Amino acid sequence: MTDNTDTIVALATPNGVGAIAVIRLSGPEAITIANSVFKGKDLTRQASHTIHFGNIADGDLILDEVLVSLFVGPRSYTRENVVEVSCHASGYIIESIIKLFIKKGARSAKPGEFTLRAFLNGQLDLSQAEAVADLIASNSKASQQVALQQLRGGFSSQLKGLREQLVNFASLIELELDFAEEDVEFANRDQLKNLIHEITKIVGRLIQSFELGNAIKNGVNTVIAGRPNAGKSTLLNALLNEERAIVSHIPGTTRDTIEEVLNIQGINFRLIDTAGIREATDAIEQIGVQRTMEKISQSALLVYVFDAAEITIEDLNKDIESLQKPGVTMLVVANKADLLNPEQLAALPHTDRAIIISAKQKRHIDELKHKIYSSAVKDQLSGDETLVTNIRHLEALQKTEQALVRVLGGIDGSITSDFLSMDIKQALHYLGEIVGVVTTDDLLENIFSKFCIGK
Ligand SMILES: Nc1nc2c(ncn2[C@@H]2O[C@H](COP(=O)(O)OP(=O)(O)OP(=O)(O)O)[C@@H](O)[C@H]2O)c(=O)[nH]1
Numbered sequence: 001m002t003d004n005t006d007t008i009v010a011l012a013t014p015n016g017v018g019a020i021a022v023i024r025l026s027g028p029e030a031i032t033i034a035n036s037v038f039k040g041k042d043l044t045r046q047a048s049h050t051i052h053f054g055n056i057a058d059g060d061l062i063l064d065e066v067l068v069s070l071f072v073g074p075r076s077y078t079r080e081n082v083v084e085v086s087c088h089a090s091g092y093i094i095e096s097i098i099k100l101f102i103k104k105g106a107r108s109a110k111p112g113e114f115t116l117r118a119f120l121n122g123q124l125d126l127s128q129a130e131a132v133a134d135l136i137a138s139n140s141k142a143s144q145q146v147a148l149q150q151l152r153g154g155f156s157s158q159l160k161g162l163r164e165q166l167v168n169f170a171s172l173i174e175l176e177l178d179f180a181e182e183d184v185e186f187a188n189r190d191q192l193k194n195l196i197h198e199i200t201k202i203v204g205r206l207i208q209s210f211e212l213g214n215a216i217k218n219g220v221n222t223v224i225a226g227r228p229n230a231g232k233s234t235l236l237n238a239l240l241n242e243e244r245a246i247v248s249h250i251p252g253t254t255r256d257t258i259e260e261v262l263n264i265q266g267i268n269f270r271l272i273d274t275a276g277i278r279e280a281t282d283a284i285e286q287i288g289v290q291r292t293m294e295k296i297s298q299s300a301l302l303v304y305v306f307d308a309a310e311i312t313i314e315d316l317n318k319d320i321e322s323l324q325k326p327g328v329t330m331l332v333v334a335n336k337a338d339l340l341n342p343e344q345l346a347a348l349p350h351t352d353r354a355i356i357i358s359a360k361q362k363r364h365i366d367e368l369k370h371k372i373y374s375s376a377v378k379d380q381l382s383g384d385e386t387l388v389t390n391i392r393h394l395e396a397l398q399k400t401e402q403a404l405v406r407v408l409g410g411i412d413g414s415i416t417s418d419f420l421s422m423d424i425k426q427a428l429h430y431l432g433e434i435v436g437v438v439t440t441d442d443l444l445e446n447i448f449s450k451f452c453i454g455k
Pocket residue numbers: 227228229230231232233234235246247248249250251252253254255274275276277335336337338339357358359360361
């Protein structure tokens with residue numbers, strides 16, 4: 001999909017006016033092309049990792065005063081010769097310099113082509129290359145940390161270890177195939193079984209980590225729902241510490257959903273305030289209620305709010321039962337505690353998932369935030385635990401797991417070495433897909449086309 005003999009060029013910084021823009025060239029001719037338009041030192045004779053001041057000129061016409069950074073391959077991001085020109089960030093100057101480079105033999109880079117080259121030249125494996133995109137897109141401490149860990153190869157080295165152990169066994173079993181007539185067993189079946197169990201456990205843990213990894217990367221959809229007038233909008237405002245939603249004593253105040261992001265300890269929760277659930281009195285309200293139900297089924301977390309001074313225990317139980325959805329964690333929030341006497345307070349449900357607050361008086365809001373956070377994170381965020389954040393990786397891990405289950409079944413059912421070997425190879429194949437030992441043009445196209453140009 002790519003021709004490595006080309007020298008590519010693109011703007012590496014965002015489009016628009018700014019103090020400085022960086023134009024990047026990569027490829028065999030990067031330094032000679034830059035040198036052909038640079039008025040200053042002879043760039044072809046300078047050491048790698050040096051910076052040079054001078055002018056970029058099209059013939060006699062000076063386009064800009066610039067700084068040129070040199071990276072001589074393979075000591076560069078792409079492992080090719082790389083030149084970065086820092087110029088003044090005017091759209092006109094940027095365009096003129098890029099056009100000049102193209103006139104001198106470079107071509108425009110495709111989206112993600114620099115990182116693709118870094119991958120193809122062995123600077124990064126595929127999961128690390130994907131982490132580059134994640135790092136650029138990260139918008140919270142947790143998502144930045146997870147992407148950085150992946151970029152630094154934490155995930156890759158874990159997978160590499162697993163693959164190496166499997167490769168070992170696969171080759172012993174291959175050997176058995178060569179000696180098929182003699183009926184020998186080079187690969188000890190008990191050892192193989194232990195190994196597969198071990199690997200399955202690690203793969204299973206990685207699969208499980210996706211829930212949190214995904215929450216960290218994409219945020220957690222958190223719906224606030226309940227009957228009209230329960231205090232949902234008051235609660236949204238209290239959580240955000242901002243008068244975002246309209247609050248009134250009239251039931252049915254909120255008609256459409258309202259979404260705001262709340263960051264709790266580095267994780268983004270997308271809070272969605274909804275229309276109160278009841279038999280709607282008009283068509284608009286009915287649409288609102290429908291939308292609420294849709295939002296609940298699309299969310300990971302439901303904060304169910306009820307008016308503790310009003311609701312009956314029957315209605316409460318009915319609500320809780322009818323709002324329970326598979327895959328959606330529910331927190332039960334008793335609101336308006338300020339209106340209750342001690343006996344009424346004591347009669348409220350007391351469970352792990354229940355909490356008593358006063359949204360209006362902002363009481364126990366921090367406690368609720370803590371519950372929201374821990375219901376998403378559970379006890380998984382230990383620090384250096386690898387988290388899977390990428391759906392492609394998740395799918396490959398699931399296929400690996402299935403292949404491993406077949407291997408185990410195969411050993412127990414004493415199937416022949418050639419079938420065993422096939423299943424082990426499958427597991428290896430899917431693990432290899434994650435880091436890019438096994439790739440197809442389609443896969444690469446799919447991954448790198450989502451990058452921005454210049455990355
Ligand atoms: N005493 C007391 N009143 C509260 C509390 N929370 C909300 N309220 C009042 O309850 C009424 C309804 O509050 P909202 O936040 O609009 O309720 P809602 O659940 O969003 O209602 P809808 O949007 O109509 O479904 C308002 O008069 C609030 O001031 C609380 O903790 N204590």
